Amino acid sequence: MDIRDVARHAGVSIATVSRVLNNSAKVSDELRSRVLEAVEELDFRPDHLARSLRNRQTSIVGIIIPDISNPFFPLIARGAEDVLRRADISLMIFNSDQKPATELQAVEMMLAKKVDGILFVGTGADNEAVTLMRTSRTPVVYLDRSEKGRVASVVTDNYGGMTKIMTYMLELGHTSFWYLGGPPLLSTAIERKRAVIDFSRHHKHISLKVYSGHYTYEWAYSKASELLKAERTPHAIIAGNDLMAMGVIDACNSENLVVPDDVSVTGFDDIFFASHFDPPLTTIRQPIYKLGALGAKLLREYIKGTRKKPVSRVLEVNLVVRASTCRRSI
Amino acid sequence: MDIRDVARHAGVSIATVSRVLNNSAKVSDELRSRVLEAVEELDFRPDHLARSLRNRQTSIVGIIIPDISNPFFPLIARGAEDVLRRADISLMIFNSDQKPATELQAVEMMLAKKVDGILFVGTGADNEAVTLMRTSRTPVVYLDRSEKGRVASVVTDNYGGMTKIMTYMLELGHTSFWYLGGPPLLSTAIERKRAVIDFSRHHKHISLKVYSGHYTYEWAYSKASELLKAERTPHAIIAGNDLMAMGVIDACNSENLVVPDDVSVTGFDDIFFASHFDPPLTTIRQPIYKLGALGAKLLREYIKGTRKKPVSRVLEVNLVVRASTCRRSI
DNA sequence: CTGTTAGCGCCTTCAT
DNA sequence: ATGAAGGCGCTAACAG
Numbered sequence: 001m002d003i004r005d006v007a008r009h010a011g012v013s014i015a016t017v018s019r020v021l022n023n024s025a026k027v028s029d030e031l032r033s034r035v036l037e038a039v040e041e042l043d044f045r046p047d048h049l050a051r052s053l054r055n056r057q058t059s060i061v062g063i064i065i066p067d068i069s070n071p072f073f074p075l076i077a078r079g080a081e082d083v084l085r086r087a088d089i090s091l092m093i094f095n096s097d098q099k100p101a102t103e104l105q106a107v108e109m110m111l112a113k114k115v116d117g118i119l120f121v122g123t124g125a126d127n128e129a130v131t132l133m134r135t136s137r138t139p140v141v142y143l144d145r146s147e148k149g150r151v152a153s154v155v156t157d158n159y160g161g162m163t164k165i166m167t168y169m170l171e172l173g174h175t176s177f178w179y180l181g182g183p184p185l186l187s188t189a190i191e192r193k194r195a196v197i198d199f200s201r202h203h204k205h206i207s208l209k210v211y212s213g214h215y216t217y218e219w220a221y222s223k224a225s226e227l228l229k230a231e232r233t234p235h236a237i238i239a240g241n242d243l244m245a246m247g248v249i250d251a252c253n254s255e256n257l258v259v260p261d262d263v264s265v266t267g268f269d270d271i272f273f274a275s276h277f278d279p280p281l282t283t284i285r286q287p288i289y290k291l292g293a294l295g296a297k298l299l300r301e302y303i304k305g306t307r308k309k310p311v312s313r314v315l316e317v318n319l320v321v322r323a324s325t326c327r328r329s330i
Numbered sequence: 331m332d333i334r335d336v337a338r339h340a341g342v343s344i345a346t347v348s349r350v351l352n353n354s355a356k357v358s359d360e361l362r363s364r365v366l367e368a369v370e371e372l373d374f375r376p377d378h379l380a381r382s383l384r385n386r387q388t389s390i391v392g393i394i395i396p397d398i399s400n401p402f403f404p405l406i407a408r409g410a411e412d413v414l415r416r417a418d419i420s421l422m423i424f425n426s427d428q429k430p431a432t433e434l435q436a437v438e439m440m441l442a443k444k445v446d447g448i449l450f451v452g453t454g455a456d457n458e459a460v461t462l463m464r465t466s467r468t469p470v471v472y473l474d475r476s477e478k479g480r481v482a483s484v485v486t487d488n489y490g491g492m493t494k495i496m497t498y499m500l501e502l503g504h505t506s507f508w509y510l511g512g513p514p515l516l517s518t519a520i521e522r523k524r525a526v527i528d529f530s531r532h533h534k535h536i537s538l539k540v541y542s543g544h545y546t547y548e549w550a551y552s553k554a555s556e557l558l559k560a561e562r563t564p565h566a567i568i569a570g571n572d573l574m575a576m577g578v579i580d581a582c583n584s585e586n587l588v589v590p591d592d593v594s595v596t597g598f599d600d601i602f603f604a605s606h607f608d609p610p611l612t613t614i615r616q617p618i619y620k621l622g623a624l625g626a627k628l629l630r631e632y633i634k635g636t637r638k639k640p641v642s643r644v645l646e647v648n649l650v651v652r653a654s655t656c657r658r659s660i
Numbered sequence: 661c662t663g664t665t666a667g668c669g670c671c672t673t674c675a676t
Numbered sequence: 677a678t679g680a681a682g683g684c685g686c687t688a689a690c691a692g
Contacts, residue, residue: 003670013679018671025672028677048442049388050669053379053684060422060443068411069404069619071602078399081425085435090443092390092420095411105415112378113390113420246606272401276576278608289399333686343663348687355688358661380685383668 001044010038021046052114061299062092062110063119064103064129071271072241072288073121076143079292080119087300089116096123098183103129111136117299119143119292124186139302143295146187152302152310154295158188161284161317162195165238165266168282168319170199173328174235174264176207180223180248181240182215189215192240192268207234215240220247228255233263235328242267242274245281249324264325280322287315331374340368351376382444391629392422392440393449394433394459401573401601402618403451406473409622410449417630419446426453428513433459441466447629449473449622454516469632473625476517482632482640484625488518491614491647492525495568495596498612498649500529503658504565504594506537510553510578511570512545519545519570522598526568537564545570550577558585563593565658572597572604575611579654594655610652617645 003021007014012031019025020035027035038044052058061084065073081091092115094106100123107129110118117139122130124145133140134151142153169177179196182189193210200208211227213219220239228251237252239245245267249259259265259279267274267283274281294313301307333351337344342361349355350365357365368374382388391414395403411421422445424436430453437459440448447469452460454475463470464481472483499507509526512519523540530538541557543549550569558581567582569575575597579589589595589609597604597613604611624643631637 014670015672015679015681016677019678022671026677031678045442047383047444047669049379049383049444050684051671053377053383053668053686054670054672056684058379062420067408068398069408071401071404074399074401074404077423078397078425081398081423085424085439088439090392090422090424090439093407093411093423094415094420095408109415109418109420112375113388114377114379250606273603273606276580276603277606344685345663345665345687346661349662352687356661361662377685380668381687383670383684384686384688386668 001042003046006035006038006042006044009042010034057116058114059089060092060113060115061089061117061119062094062115064094064096064106065121066098067095068093072269075288076121076292079289080296083293083296098123100125100127100129103127104132107132111138117303119295119299121145124183139299141295141299141302143291144188146312149310149312152298154291154298154313154315155187156286156291156315157317158191159195161268162192163199164319165284166196166199169236169264169266169325170203170206172325175205176234177236177238178227178234179208179210179238180220180244181210181212184212189240196238215243217243217247220244221251224248224251225254228252228257233257236264236266236325238266240268242269242271242281242283245283245324246277260324260326264328266325270320275322279324282322282325283320285318285320290315331372333376336365336368336372336374339372340364387446388444389419390422390443390445391419391447391449392424392445394424394426394436395451396428397425398423401603402599405618406451406622409619410626413623413626428453430455430457430459433457434462437462441468447633449625449629451475454513469629471625471629471632473621474518476642479640479642482628484621484628484643484645485517486616486621486645487647488521489525491598492522493529494649495614496526496529499566499594499596499655500533500536502655505535506564507566507568508557508564509538509540509568510550510574511540511542514542522570545573547573547577550574551581554578554581555584558582558587563587566594566596566655568596570598572599572601572611572613575613575654576607590654590656594658596655600650605652609654612652612655613650615648615650620645
């Protein structure tokens, strides 16, 4: 089944068929309707592959994320897929596990498959994968990773969010803090940490200890356990994200500390389970779905060429107060 | 940059280049090394699209799932992606929201893009999407949905799992049950329900009420609330999955019932948060990652043609006892 | 073993 | 407004 068959069936040339199929040039009503009829009767579907080869575009967009099974990322993918689908674009997915080598492999694969654009949630380091994307001239939008203007990005207000948490905690009377943050090279972790440190500088009477690690339940659990055994418990432990907050809380429980009575704990992200945890997490709600959706929307503009210069979009975040924090009277 | 450029550079014909690139025929060492050298120097990458058009295969596999942001599905996708990537196959993802129309759109899109095969986690109904897949002759493997032998599938032992739960609950002394299950057309929900009903038939002295709804926190919460207000609380509420169990538990809390002291609650799936919920869920651990991985592995065999007849694989599941259940003394 | 040639299915000048 | 013809980049006969 072929554009040629349609042409024959309709008694026109293949050029005419192509024209009505793509609305790419004027065709008389007479021929047009004959073509449409033939298409109908033969149930003809243009071969997408042949089109891609000719037009050099696949209507496929790739997304590279650390791990789809980490509860934070599916919503990004969902947001992206929803807007992409409306434009008949499909989403190809690749897990990088935050490993530069895997990330590079991902980029190579997507480039080889000629994706129209890439949604990139990277490791944060400026590695080969990044270089390859840049030299390829394939449109790229960074998601949840800022790249200081060299490439388009959509991020949430990590600095502002963490500042909101600290401000709230101070209002509640907390003055001694531990901060357990994410990987030292990740822009989100950098921003959140910077907010905490800046805050402590502006408020001389509070004490703060800062630790960087991984955005995981496991790391937070073990680090918190270690610290709780060795040092004096602070008023509050600020975690880099919800998963970490959960790890911290479970560590506290293991040490027979009650959250929030003995120590307040905060998260960041507001993933689904944040509200169902025991205790429910005080955290920052991030518009994760929107992050993916907006990123996809921007990417489309770069692909279509209606936008050229890299832009950085920052999404607002909100404080959500729940039961993992309480007033601290001294 | 072209296979033609490489040929010119190496002083051979394009056919020879193609031959060494694909190892598709004998080429003298002399020419072979000249080609390889040219490829190296020009940093040549074969155009995947042209290859796809020629070979009628894209090295892309599609997966259709209800919703990637539902915590159950990412692990399936991850398992599939991991095995596919090793074969240089990319995974294209599509959310169906369990809607037949969206599902159909997904199938059409994947077929149009000429995916080599489809991993299908469907709505359960025998709809147009299913028909379209069948007529397309594209290899398909059903995941977590059984199709009585007409098409390949990988499922977990839903019947056996639910039987394990009921057996355990009986051992613990429970004799009155509510069962809040999933959608009446989904094979997983059908199997689990059947197990519960069969069990009650074999044990005349237990009482059971069965309700079907959705695999969601929300439905379970509202249904449980309604029932708890209207009827006498049973010894145990058996939920169709973990999300539902969480909804049930929260509903119990709202009604001032303590789980498990006043009523035991069980889940199914053992998603990550099952062990972190309050109380931690007694549930069935399903090998979700393996479901996706095995499905992908099978699909590859159908694509390669090394397997023809549809097979059904059933994965074993395990009971995980935690704190949402306790001994019931009468 | 190697090269020439004919497509895969489509879009798009270039003439008419 | 329409048709004929030439590729997009690659693979696979078919000759030699």
